[in-house]
Amino acid sequence: MCECLRAACPCLEQLWRRIVKEKPKEGDDDKVDNPPSKRPSIPPPPPERPSDSAIYVGIWSFEARHKDELSFQEGDLLDVISRNGDWWTARKIGKNGCVVGTGIVPHNYLARAESLQMQPWFYGTMSRFEAQNHLMEPANQESAFLIRQSERGGVGYVLSVKSNSHVRHFKIFHIDETFYVEQNQRFNSLVDLVDHYCKNSLNNIESLGSACKRKKPNIEDINHLLDGWLLPKDEFTIGEQLGSGCFSQVFQGRWKNHINVAIKILKNDSLDNKEFQREVQILKNLHHRHLISLFAVCTESTPYYIITELMAKGSLLKFLRGPEGQNQDIASLIDMAIQVADGMSYLEEQKSIHRDLAARNVLVGENYICKVADFGLARIIKEPFYISEDKKIPYKWSAPEAISHGKFSNKSDIWSFGVLLYEIITNGGIPYPG
Numbered sequence: 001m002c003e004c005l006r007a008a009c010p011c012l013e014q015l016w017r018r019i020v021k022e023k024p025k026e027g028d029d030d031k032v033d034n035p036p037s038k039r040p041s042i043p044p045p046p047p048e049r050p051s052d053s054a055i056y057v058g059i060w061s062f063e064a065r066h067k068d069e070l071s072f073q074e075g076d077l078l079d080v081i082s083r084n085g086d087w088w089t090a091r092k093i094g095k096n097g098c099v100v101g102t103g104i105v106p107h108n109y110l111a112r113a114e115s116l117q118m119q120p121w122f123y124g125t126m127s128r129f130e131a132q133n134h135l136m137e138p139a140n141q142e143s144a145f146l147i148r149q150s151e152r153g154g155v156g157y158v159l160s161v162k163s164n165s166h167v168r169h170f171k172i173f174h175i176d177e178t179f180y181v182e183q184n185q186r187f188n189s190l191v192d193l194v195d196h197y198c199k200n201s202l203n204n205i206e207s208l209g210s211a212c213k214r215k216k217p218n219i220e221d222i223n224h225l226l227d228g229w230l231l232p233k234d235e236f237t238i239g240e241q242l243g244s245g246c247f248s249q250v251f252q253g254r255w256k257n258h259i260n261v262a263i264k265i266l267k268n269d270s271l272d273n274k275e276f277q278r279e280v281q282i283l284k285n286l287h288h289r290h291l292i293s294l295f296a297v298c299t300e301s302t303p304y305y306i307i308t309e310l311m312a313k314g315s316l317l318k319f320l321r322g323p324e325g326q327n328q329d330i331a332s333l334i335d336m337a338i339q340v341a342d343g344m345s346y347l348e349e350q351k352s353i354h355r356d357l358a359a360r361n362v363l364v365g366e367n368y369i370c371k372v373a374d375f376g377l378a379r380i381i382k383e384p385f386y387i388s389e390d391k392k393i394p395y396k397w398s399a400p401e402a403i404s405h406g407k408f409s410n411k412s413d414i415w416s417f418g419v420l421l422y423e424i425i426t427n428g429g430i431p432y433p434g
Contacts (some may be wrong), residue, residue, distance in 0.1 A: 056090070
């Protein structure tokens, strides 16, 4: 049956491989426009691992929002002395070579000095879908381009170019210390390759234009500023309501009037302290790009608050039904499904089940990043099945064994994921209509 489905739906091949961890077939990973080559491609070597101390350059200005952070301007030199996740500790170097300040800085505002990352057209590791989103921004003119390192194993560098209101992707081969797109034009570096095609044509593209305009990264994160999980309510300002459910309401808010957050307020009449503690404990232990991040909790008085990162575009269901979701092509929708599958795969690795996977519980942020959220029904499991007698379950998204016998597992989450795929492909359609 699996093989029949794969044959019938070749557009889902990437999604299938992500779910079953199947290794891609050679040349099948990141479709590009290159002419066929007889020679096998060799992926570029992994980027050099920086030493404990290294000099970086600010590529955007950053204004400190907390006494532990360090402000700097675009072009400032910073000596990075330690790395901890997305936030690094660095010393700012003044014009006279002396250290003028030390603090925490966002790593994605920096580029290694005298490295490939300093080139305005180099975007590091990036998916095909993300590259398309960057290049299709109105600020980018015809022939705008970037070079990225594909997320897909074995592909290596890819040149992505905006052409006739579409984006074309050219694989850059790296063989015998040379780089090339066309076999008869070989270069000693990516810089030389770019310089050449900025002056000469490439496969019906007259020449490369300007480097793709960069989007300033979102850095609304407070985990690096906190010592513990408990925070007082008076540090948060509540804004507009984003959503409401049976057990809670979600609002946009700000922490200390500086950083945007999402505030989930539990309704008093539905509060089960044991359930609340279970959800918080699960969120504390989950750290993945496609799962929502917990910042803090407020439990000094009821109603309790759960503070998480804010996802600007709201729920996937609302997004799909809106004008922006209606304009997404099939490749973009499949990429969203892949992101959810990635997050759920990590959840399974952590011996956890979600039990409420649906488009309404997936959030969408900038650059169409999708994250699984709402872990109110999530459980850590030690046995193959989790048995529950609770009748308050999302029936249309639940597997048959969950409805009839209250049996939940990773397999029942996969069933829910299948229903989620229906929601994605139908732009927010209601499962089992009528």
